[in-house]
Amino acid sequence: MGIENLFLGFQIAISPYNLFVAVIGITLGTIIGVLPGLGGANGVAILLPLTFTMPPTSAIILLTSLYWGALFGGAITSILFNIPGEPWSVATTFDGYPLARQGMGGQALTAAFTSSFVGALFSIVLITFFAPLLAEIALKFGPPEFFAIQLLTFSSFVGLGGGNPLKSLVSILLGFILAAVGLDIVTGQLRMTFGFVDLMKGFDFIVAVIGLFGVGEILLSVEEGLSFKGVRTGMNLKVVFDTWRILPRYARTFVRGSFIGFWMGFKPGGATPASFMSYAFAKRFSRNPERFGKGELEGVVAPETAAHAAGVAAMLPMLTLGIPGSPTAAVMLGGLIIWGLQPGPLLFKEKPDFVWGLIASMYTGNVIGVLMVLAFVPFFAAILRIPFAILTPVIVVVCAVGSYAVHNSMIDIWYMVIFGVVGYVFKKLDYPLAPLVLALVLGDLAENALRQSLIMSQGSLAIFVTRPIAGVISAVAVLFFVLPVLTPWWRRLRGVPAIPRATREI
Amino acid sequence: MRTADLVTASFLMVLGGVVVFDAVGLGIGWGTDGPKSGFFPFSLGVLMIAACAVIVMQAARRAAARPFVTRAQLGPVLKVLWPAVALVALTQWLGLYVAAAFYTGFYMRWIGRHSWLAVLAVAILFPLATFFVFEKWFLVPMPKGPLEAWLGQ
Amino acid sequence: MGLKTALALVLVLAAAPAGAAWEPTKPIEFVVPAGTGGGADQMARLISGIAEKHKLSPRPIIVVNKSGGAGAEGFLDVKSKKGDAHTIIITLSNLFTTPLHTGIPFSWRDLTPIARMALDQFILWVNAETPYTTAKEYIAAVNEKPLGKKMGGTGSAQEDQILTIQLEQALGLKFIYVPFKGGGEVCVNLVGKHVDSTVNNPIECASHWKAGRVRPLAVFDTARIPVGEWKEIPTVKEALGVDVHYLMLRGIFGPPDMPKDAVDWYVAFLKKVYDTPDFQKYLGEGALKPAFATGAEYVKWVEGNEQLHKELMAKGGLLKK
Structure with missing residues (x-):
């Protein structure tokens, strides 16, 4: 890995044509990111045929730029409408949407975009200098390690919410149950389909999220009348610079989010759990955990940093091992083959101009991307000024389009409406929605990893202890599970009042 | 609030029962190579029934304090909900774009009392823009109806 | 000339001009x-x-993934579109x-x-750091202890497991x-090294092989793969003395009762695609077996292959109970 290679890459990446391609890619990607249901994978797949007439390096720059755009764009609807444009933006809604309702949408958007950029930069630097080494580490992660990671994500998140613990439990259970519907890949049996074709594909995470968060939130917010609340934001770029002055305060959250994101990202399906885990860690280590969920800027910084760091890290296994770290990378991998490149370990040696052009374009693409989206912050925030009677049907139609696009299936639009009502009822009855969503996204992955591990060990749970990496991660996960029980006991032992936080609540 | 709590928890209990029923059919044991297909759903179902049973008991003992939703709140909620349901139903018949045009136009006129000119402009331009973005740029086919068939799309 | 004849004439004239074939x-x-x-x-x-790229179709082809229920979602979707001339599906063994x-x-x-495009090969792979250089050595190691080696594969009761069971039984x-x-x-x-061996398709492991991380031991076919370095890999029969072979269909189908002239168009279209250098290059790189076939030849092959799957799955105890 030499600086001269990177220099060569930059010469390719900053050619006017490649810069132009990057701008196009980011623009399209941001649109795709904004539209729920249209993910980066769709976008890349759709553009792929158009790239056959381009040189491979420009083609990959177009596709990766689209991917960066989608990563940036996912946050926009999460913050403005509580509708996550992408799965990894779910955690961004927790504090981003309350901020927008308090009239701080511009700040939240600025924080989201800036965090995305920081997370991305962190991962790109690591890829630039340590790609082959990191690929070797990624190989050490088999099913047991993967399961341990899922367990850790989950354990870091439980015990964070207040309220009735039984209702949290029910929420988690419901998420796991929905995740189990459909084909069980370990045995190839259909579960809970009761002969209905429509149930065979299971419940898609993004459809559930559009319904629970998006539609449910509209229903809840109109209870006080048919209008949107607290949406007056300044229409100029001053908000960006003002927010930048505050952001250095969250330096530790940036670093933590970047590490979590990078580390989770190089395994498939990493960005979403990474964003949740980063949010959970930020809340745990915060001096004001009670402010989370009510409009804390740090609650936007944490998930966005991790999500974008993970999104970039997902490129690493694709480049070095030829395996996709995300569905989007999977489609790009298909592209490499069609362009006549053999993805995998030899790519660095055989096509250095391609690899280093791509890596350099990660820098240029993300710089262009963050500047573009930041320039549009006032414009995005102004969307909320559109009259209620126009904005509501537009949002509902976009939600319907997004739900349909996931599987091209009409039933998903009905699911969206049903999930909307469920979201409304659950929210009113104090069933927390976040654990449900987390269980839905992790349920399938975690169960598969667990059962693959158990097949490998022929039914013995010892496999999670005897393998060093899995053992350490599992131990940390267990620690997090028992922490809520131990903390009060520990405090009493030291003579500190058991619940000092309640006194600080405003 | 109490009634809603009871109804929701009871409904979820039934759901738990359905899950348990399905899981028993798949096998809930621990085979030679780990748990069978029904093992996890079964435990989830049983836990669900138990947790909901406790919630039902807690709720039953509590006095009914405030209503789940007041009449004043329900009005606007339904005003959002039923047109959305109508949109989905219409989509099945007319395709998404035509349904979206009717839905947007109706909503703007009914709730917003916007001028007919504004209503027509948005109701035509918005679905048209959606059409071009999805069908033409991103090549993502949406449900289509008689109008699109007639136009040869 | 009666009214009826006149109407019929108008209808004939209004229909596609004589000689012009069907076009999308x-x-x-395109369902996957x-x-x-x-x-x-x-x-x-x-x-x-x-x-x-080569402007072979007047309308774009939109790929749609419907993977639910091991492909059941896609198959049932196409099955429901009786007579539709604008939907096609690509199949693998999950058909x-x-x-x-x-x-x-x-x-x-x-x-x-509609057409069979290619057949995909299967190869027995092990990690290159293991001492096994031939299939015989590896099988001997498997034999040392029952349930001592792990075979990785895609999904359950699908081609990889069928192949594993075939090998086990032979x-x-x-x-x-x-x-x-x-x-x-x-x-x-x-x-x-989380599993000891796999029966991956060539393209799935090709780059790792070139990088010296995995080692191919035998091809599950009746003859060696006749391209490039793949030629070096012996067949299972050569390596182990038992005849275990299996090929996977990469074929295209249309919905039930697709109009005849539409089928003809797709056949001609796919033939043109098949003959492009791009497609041939892809076949070569992935070590796919070139096997373009249509009409009766294709149907006959699918019939035989279905029978084969029934037998293999019955032998492996994988049929629906």
Whole structure:
């Protein structure tokens, strides 16, 4: 890995044509990111045929730029409408949407975009200098390690919410149950389909999220009348610079989010759990955990940093091992083959101009991307000024389009409406929605990893202890599970009042 | 609030029962190579029934304090909900774009009392823009109806 | 001339001008009954891309993934579009295995066969750091202890497991079969030594082989793969003395009762795609077996292959109980 290679890459990446391609890619990607249901994978797949007439390096720059755009764009609807444009933006809604309702949408958007950029930069630097080494580490992660990671994500998140613990439990259970519907890949049996074709594909995470968060939130917010609340934001770029002055305060959250994101990202399906885990860690280590969920800027910084760091890290296994770290990378991998490149370990040696052009374009693409989206912050925030009677049907139609696009299936639009009502009822009855969503996204992955591990060990749970990496991660996960029980006991032992936080609540 | 709590928890209990029923059919044991297909759903179902049973008991003992939703709140909620349901139903018949045009136009006129000119402009331009973005740029086919068939799309 | 004849004449004139064959009049939906990034998905996107690049179709071909229920979602969707001339589907072995294992109401006979594009090979791979240089040595190691070696594969009761069971029954072995979600993931788990061997398709492991991380031991076919370095790999028969062979279909079907002239158009279109250098290059790189076939030849092959899957799955105890 030499600086001269990177220099060569930059010469390719900053050619006017490649810069132009990057701008196009980011623009399209941001649109795709904004539209729920249209993910980066769709976008890349759709553009792929158009790239056959381009040189491979420009083609990959177009596709990766689209991917960066989608990563940036996912946050926009999460913050403005509580509708996550992408799965990894779910955690961004927790504090981003309350901020927008308090009239701080511009700040939240600025924080989201800036965090995305920081997370991305962190991962790109690591890829630039340590790609082959990191690929070797990624190989050490088999099913047991993967399961341990899922367990850790989950354990870091439980015990964070207040309220009735039984209702949290029910929420988690419901998420796991929905995740189990459909084909069980370990045995190839259909579960809970009761002969209905429509149930065979299971419940898609993004459809559930559009319904629970998006539609449910509209229903809840109109209870006080048919209008949107607290949406007056300044229409100029001053908000960006003002927010930048505050952001250095969250330096530790940036670093933590970047590490979590990078580390989770190089395994498939990493960005979403990474964003949740980063949010959970930020809340745990915060001096004001009670402010989370009510409009804390740090609650936007944490998930966005991790999500974008993970999104970039997902490129690493694709480049070095030829395996996709995300569905989007999977489609790009298909592209490499069609362009006549053999993805995998030899790519660095055989096509250095391609690899280093791509890596350099990660820098240029993300710089262009963050500047573009930041320039549009006032414009995005102004969307909320559109009259209620126009904005509501537009949002509902976009939600319907997004739900349909996931599987091209009409039933998903009905699911969206049903999930909307469920979201409304659950929210009113104090069933927390976040654990449900987390269980839905992790349920399938975690169960598969667990059962693959158990097949490998022929039914013995010892496999999670005897393998060093899995053992350490599992131990940390267990620690997090028992922490809520131990903390009060520990405090009493030291003579500190058991619940000092309640006194600080405003 | 109490009634809603009871109804929701009871409904979820039934759901738990359905899950348990399905899981028993798949096998809930621990085979030679780990748990069978029904093992996890079964435990989830049983836990669900138990947790909901406790919630039902807690709720039953509590006095009914405030209503789940007041009449004043329900009005606007339904005003959002039923047109959305109508949109989905219409989509099945007319395709998404035509349904979206009717839905947007109706909503703007009914709730917003916007001028007919504004209503027509948005109701035509918005679905048209959606059409071009999805069908033409991103090549993502949406449900289509008689109008699109007639136009040869 | 009676009114009826006049009307008939008008109708004839209004219909397509004589001699002009059918052509797509709206975008074609190309269903992939598997996830993004896999072998079937790659081929579908390649076909769509080649059509775009060489202007082989007047309307775009839109690839749609419907992978739910091991492909059942895609098959049942196409089955429901009776007579539709603007939908096609690419199939892999789940065309047979999914209905046989899950009992969903679907058979390939519901669809209209269009063309067979290629057949995919299977190879027995081990990690390159293991001492086994021939299939014989590896099998001897498997035999030392029952359930001592782990075989990784894609999904459950699908081609990889069928092949594993065939191997087990032919040689009297027992592997621990570990199912994964996709072929790429299987090979990486082999590189990471989480499983001991796999039966990956050539393309899924090709780059790891070139990088010296995995080692091919035998090809599951009756003859060696006649291209490039693949020629060096012996067949299972040469290596182990037992005849275990299996090829996977990469074929295209249409919905039930697809109009005859539409089928003709797709056949001609796919032949043009097949003959492009891009497609031939893809076949070579992935060590896919060139096997373009249409009409009766294709149907006959599918019939035989269905029978084969029934027998193999019955022998392996994988049929729906």
